[in-house]
Amino acid sequence: MNFRQTFSSAVIGACAIAVLAPAARAAGEEVVVPxxxxxxxxxxxxxxxAVLAGGCFWGxxxxxxxxxxxxxxxxxxxxxxxKDADYDVVSTGRTGHAESVQVTFNPREISYGExxxxxxxxxxxxxxxxxxxxxxGTQYRSAVFYVDKAQQDVATRYIRQLGDSxxxxxxxxTRVDPLAGFFPAERYHQDFVEQNPRNPYVVINDLPKxxxxxxxxPSHYRASTTSSRTAE
Numbered sequence: 001m002n003f004r005q006t007f008s009s010a011v012i013g014a015c016a017i018a019v020l021a022p023a024a025r026a027a028g029e030e031v032v033v034p035x036x037x038x039x040x041x042x043x044x045x046x047x048x049x050a051v052l053a054g055g056c057f058w059g060x061x062x063x064x065x066x067x068x069x070x071x072x073x074x075x076x077x078x079x080x081x082x083k084d085a086d087y088d089v090v091s092t093g094r095t096g097h098a099e100s101v102q103v104t105f106n107p108r109e110i111s112y113g114e115x116x117x118x119x120x121x122x123x124x125x126x127x128x129x130x131x132x133x134x135x136x137g138t139q140y141r142s143a144v145f146y147v148d149k150a151q152q153d154v155a156t157r158y159i160r161q162l163g164d165s166x167x168x169x170x171x172x173x174t175r176v177d178p179l180a181g182f183f184p185a186e187r188y189h190q191d192f193v194e195q196n197p198r199n200p201y202v203v204i205n206d207l208p209k210x211x212x213x214x215x216x217x218p219s220h221y222r223a224s225t226t227s228s229r230t231a232e
Contacts, residue, residue, distance in 0.1 A: 006009050035111030036111075045224075046107075046165040050116075051147070052100060053144075055133060056205070059123070059209050061190075063118065064118070064232065069220075070103055070115075075100075076182050077095075078179060078182045085183040087185060087189065091137075098228060109210045116155060120174075121208060126174045133205055142175065144177070145178070146176060
């Protein structure tokens with residue numbers, strides 16, 4: 001059983017208190033990944049989306065809500081074969097879905113490659129197979145779900161570049177799969193870190209990611225979130 005299966009839509013309780021350090025890095029160690037060497041879609045006129053899976057969607061969502069150029073982030077489920085998904089079913093690990101985030105971004109402000117750079121260095125640890133931190137199961141796998149061939153090429157080549165960079169202690173296990181569908185998660189999962197900053201799981205697992213984002217990529221970081229900007 002993973003640490004987050006104790007949650008329900010009615011009661012949001014405390015999650016794991018004891019948390020193992022990510023396998024790819026020592027406690028407090030930073031992994032600064034190289035910029036993408038391949039050309040991608042920065043400068044395109046229309047909004048674009050990226051769908052990424054990297055463990056519990058709370059923290060991944062929160063990271064991208066603080067990235068300049070990101071207009072909207074939705075927590076949800078992707079990668080499964082079922083025609084629908086909800087938290088209770090996905091948490092069994094039998095549907096094939098992964099907890100994911102759908103990131104809508106303005107390519108005139110941030111490229112898909114830059115989105116991936118944040119994903120691989122701040123949002124999660126891409127060397128953990130079918131788990132992330134205290135959460136285990138295929139629903140917590142590392143994956144990039146591409147919406148077109150351009151995204152597939154950028155993601156595949158960038159993962160190869162990261163593997164050759166020697167920045168990680170372990171092998172990158174991130175899958176690159178076509179996006180067959182994305183199902184938004186229940187409302188209580190949306191903006192969870194923003195709404196629950198004192199939740200023990202959030203304090204231990206997610207808030208450090210925001211501090212790392214601000215430290216490593218100050219030019220990409222914004223203090224306000226997409227959710228708070230929408231409400232203003």
